[in-house]
Amino acid sequence: xxxxxxxxxxxxxxxxxxxxxxxxxxxxxxxxxxxxxxxxxxxxxxxxxxxxxxxxxxxxxxxxxxxxxxxxxxxxxxxxxxxxxxxxxxxxxxxxxxxxxxxxxxxxxxxxxxxxxxxxxxxxxxxxxxxxxxxxxxxxxxxxxxxxxxxxxxxxxxxxxxxxxxxxxxxxxxxxxxxxxxxxxxxxxxxxxxxxxxxxxxxxxxxxxxxxxxxxxxxxxxxxxxxxxxxxxxxxxxxxxxxxxxxxxxxxxxxxxxxxxxxxxxxxxxxxxxxxxxxxxxxxxxxxxxxxxxxxxxxxxxxxxxxxxxxxxxx
Amino acid sequence: xxxxxxxxxxxxxxxxxxxxxxxxxxxxxxxxxxxxxxxxxxxxxxxxxxxxxxxxxxxxxxxxxxxxxxxxxxxxxxxxxxxxxxxxxxxxxxxxxxxxxxxxxxxxxxxxxxxxxxxxxxxxxxxxxxxxxxxxxxxxxxxxxxxxxxxxxxxxxxxxxxxxxxxxxxxxxxxxxxxxxxxxxxxxxxxxxxxxxxxxxxxxxxxxxxxxxxxxxxxxxxxxxxxxxxxxxxxxxxxxxxxxxxxxxxxxxxxxxxxxxxxxxxxxxxxxxxxxxxxxxxxxxxxxxxx
Numbered sequence: 001x002x003x004x005x006x007x008x009x010x011x012x013x014x015x016x017x018x019x020x021x022x023x024x025x026x027x028x029x030x031x032x033x034x035x036x037x038x039x040x041x042x043x044x045x046x047x048x049x050x051x052x053x054x055x056x057x058x059x060x061x062x063x064x065x066x067x068x069x070x071x072x073x074x075x076x077x078x079x080x081x082x083x084x085x086x087x088x089x090x091x092x093x094x095x096x097x098x099x100x101x102x103x104x105x106x107x108x109x110x111x112x113x114x115x116x117x118x119x120x121x122x123x124x125x126x127x128x129x130x131x132x133x134x135x136x137x138x139x140x141x142x143x144x145x146x147x148x149x150x151x152x153x154x155x156x157x158x159x160x161x162x163x164x165x166x167x168x169x170x171x172x173x174x175x176x177x178x179x180x181x182x183x184x185x186x187x188x189x190x191x192x193x194x195x196x197x198x199x200x201x202x203x204x205x206x207x208x209x210x211x212x213x214x215x216x217x218x219x220x221x222x223x224x225x226x227x228x229x230x231x232x233x234x235x236x237x238x239x240x241x242x243x244x245x246x247x248x249x250x251x252x253x254x255x256x257x258x259x260x261x262x263x264x265x266x267x268x269x270x271x272x273x274x275x276x277x278x279x280x281x282x283x284x285x286x287x288x289x290x291x292x293x294x295x296x297x298x299x300x301x302x303x304x305x306x307x308x309x310x311x312x313x314x315x
Numbered sequence: 316x317x318x319x320x321x322x323x324x325x326x327x328x329x330x331x332x333x334x335x336x337x338x339x340x341x342x343x344x345x346x347x348x349x350x351x352x353x354x355x356x357x358x359x360x361x362x363x364x365x366x367x368x369x370x371x372x373x374x375x376x377x378x379x380x381x382x383x384x385x386x387x388x389x390x391x392x393x394x395x396x397x398x399x400x401x402x403x404x405x406x407x408x409x410x411x412x413x414x415x416x417x418x419x420x421x422x423x424x425x426x427x428x429x430x431x432x433x434x435x436x437x438x439x440x441x442x443x444x445x446x447x448x449x450x451x452x453x454x455x456x457x458x459x460x461x462x463x464x465x466x467x468x469x470x471x472x473x474x475x476x477x478x479x480x481x482x483x484x485x486x487x488x489x490x491x492x493x494x495x496x497x498x499x500x501x502x503x504x505x506x507x508x509x510x511x512x513x514x515x516x517x518x519x520x521x522x523x524x525x526x527x528x529x530x531x532x533x534x535x536x537x538x539x540x541x542x543x544x545x546x547x548x549x550x551x552x553x554x555x556x557x558x559x560x561x562x563x564x565x566x567x568x569x570x571x572x573x574x575x576x577x578x579x580x581x582x583x584x585x586x587x588x589x590x591x592x593x594x595x596x597x598x599x600x601x602x603x604x605x606x
Contacts, residue, residue, distance in 0.1 A: 032488075033419045036498035040414025041426060043407040044472060048426070051467035052433045055444035062447060111335060114328050126332055128592065130339050135588040138527035139548045140581045143573065144342050146558060147349070153570060155345045155362035168558065191339065219324075241435065248439035251529040255549055259558040274443050275534065284447055291443040295436075302435035312431055312473075 056295060062288035076289035080277070085267045086290075092253075093269055095178040097246045100185050104242055105235065108190055112197035113223045127198060130191035137188045142255040145184050146172075172260055177268065181252045185242075193238055200231040237311055244301035247294060250275070270294055349574035350374045357570055374571045378579075381551075381568055386576060388540055389547035393580075395458060396532065396543050397525040400465025404521045408468050409514060412475020413506055417488065418498075427476070434469040439530050446534040460535040461543075465525050471517040478513040479506065519591060523584050544580040551576055 066072045080086055111130070115123040136144060147153055150168040151160040165171045172180065204227060212226045228235075250271040257264035267273035270290055278287035306312050349357060351366030360366075378386055414420075415427055433441075445464050446455075454460040483506065491501045529545040536542060539550055552558060555568035 031417055031419045032492075032498065034498070035420070037414045037418030037420035037423065039499070040410040040418060040502065041420075041423075044411030045426065047407055047463075047467040048429065048433070048469070051445065051464045052429070052441070052469070055441055055448040058448050058451065059444035107335075111332070114332065118328070126336060129336050131592065132343060132585075132588060133339055135523075135585040136343075136581050137523075138529045139545045140527070140577050143548055143552065143577045144346055146552075147345065147570070147574065148342050150558075153349075153357045153362070155341055157362070187339065187342070244435065245437045245439075248437045250439055250442075251533075251549075254533075255552060258549065258553045261559060261561075271439065271443070271530075278443060278446070279534075284450075287443060288447060291440075291447075295440050295444070298436040298440040299432065302432040305435050306428070306431040 059288045059291050059295065062285050063292045065285060067283070067285055072285075076285050077293070080286050080289045080293075083273070083286075085265070085273050085276075086270075088265075089267060089270045089273045092178060093247055093249055096181050096249065097243060099178055099182040100246055101239055101242055103182060103186055104190065104193065104238060107186070108193045108197055108238070109228070109235065111190075112194050112201060113227065115194070115198055116201045116227070117219060117223075123198070127191070127195055130194050132191065133187050134189065134192050139251055139255060141184050141188045142252050145180065145187070146256065146259050149180065168259065169261060169263060172256055172263070174264055174268075177253065177256065177264065180256070181249065184252055185246070189242070193242075196238070197231065197234060200234040201227055204230050233309060233311060236309060237305065240301050240305050240309075244298050247297050346574055346577060350571045350578065352571060354569040354571055370571065371575075374575045377567045378572045378575050381566070381572075382539075385539070385547065386544075386579065389542050389544045390579065392458075392541055393526060393543035393545070396461045396465065396528075397522055399458070399462040400468075400525045401518060401521045403462065403466030404468035404471055405514065405518060407466065408471035408517060409475050409507070409510065410502065412472045412477075413479050413502055413510075415472065415476045416479035417483065417506070430469040430472050430476075434473055438524070438528075442530045442534060445531070449535060455535060456537055456541070458541070461532050464531060465521075465528065468517070468521050468524075471521060474517050474520075475510065475513055478510055483509065519587060522587065526584050544576075548576060548580055 063076050064071060064073060115126055133141070146168070148156060149160070149171040151157050151165050151171065152167065154160055160171060208226065208230075209222060212222045217226065248271055249269040253264065253268040253272055254266075257266060257268065267276045271294060274287045274290035274294070277283050277290065345362060348363065348365055351368070351371045352360060352364070353366070353370055356364070356366060356370075415423060415430075441464075449455050449460045454463075488501055488505060491505045496504065526543075527545060528543075529549070532543050533546050533549070536546070539547075542550060551568060551573055554562065555566045555573070556562055557568055557570050557573040
């Protein structure tokens, strides 16, 4: 669900930077001192505390205490780390992330560069079509792909039978899941990233590309040596965000395992393991420990992006 | 020779684009056509054959009657959670973005920094902690356990902040203050109307995020009658023989009905995407493409 918001983060920023140059200083000068600011921010501040800071603090508290409320140090982290399902869950998302991030870099950049080299009116049709599946993010996308992967009804049945799959349980066998989840993530998310990358490419000053052309650079050289280095920070942005989102995988393995007749472990991903610990084992402290592991991963990504890449305006 | 090579490269590029177009679009087309066919036809007919309206009607009746109109109550729940969360998010985020951009107070930069971090952090990372918190204060199973966390929308605050800190001419607000407007009036009469496109943008993103949210309602709502559609789809998958022939016995929900439920589930977001996409994307990238 983070996916559809992605283009606007970047787009809004592209927008802001351009306008910011003209209007920024004026806005700075008029920043009004006094108590009014508290009033404007108060309602949001309450939400931020109640649903951002408090759950984080409470999870942290549960993670370092026992069911009886006694301080137990890191023992919940250690025992969940030794759980036989812990390492496989992280291996699963590691495999998935590797495929998903590699395909993002290669295919999204490739397609964006390709679209950038053709007439804008033509490319806008493609960008629109690539973006559409973003509307199906979440549970719907998984259902759609269960249909697509079921050799008995799939429009890709010729491909599936070519790969030797004759029924759904064969296509979705556990070893295939990282690839399948990468395909689903790509199907719903790539279009948004292509729009963002295309926007970043359009942001490159025309004179620069013209100069490269006059210096004798061909289309390939311009793409690799001029365009790519200039949009590098957007690529970094895309990778960190996709990585952070990818570590949280939940709905995809949850739904696919429903259709797998018990073939797939209900604790396939770390978030699912935390869920199982909380809901089936009633062990909130251990569930909190895994949640904290995942929160730290997400937080690290966010902090790096916000404070290290200069992609966001924090003044 | 060079010209021939260029034609080859161009053709290869277009073939690649068409291939990816098929990848992105074929599943959508298949999904839209599926409920017009019977389960038998889905298996034995051409995947792109168009079925009949009477099949569609039949699938709708079966889906509609499933568990005493469960689909309808899921749709209603989705609307309540999405719009409830959206309304609260707007009421809180728009003034906050304005305050962060145009007023000065102690803690402003700290709030801005935390907002950015939470915005980038995947929302799913907070779901289990939110569940543990809601469980401690006995909110589990109530609509508030979903609506309140959804109303916390840092991304909306950031969008509004960016808008106000980069586009409002400083003189405008100063003039309003000279005219004797209070700070609240300056916001309500001058700043708020200017932000209409941004408000629409925030509303759009909040709606899409809320409507498609799965994990949060999945952990917060134990009772299937209070599910939103996203969780309802999962329930259909687990409780019907559509993909698990052994399950559900005589429940008549098969693949066409499941496809229809999926279409119902995505329709509102798809409509927003189709009709608002042009202005949203061009709005998003207006600054970028003019260069």
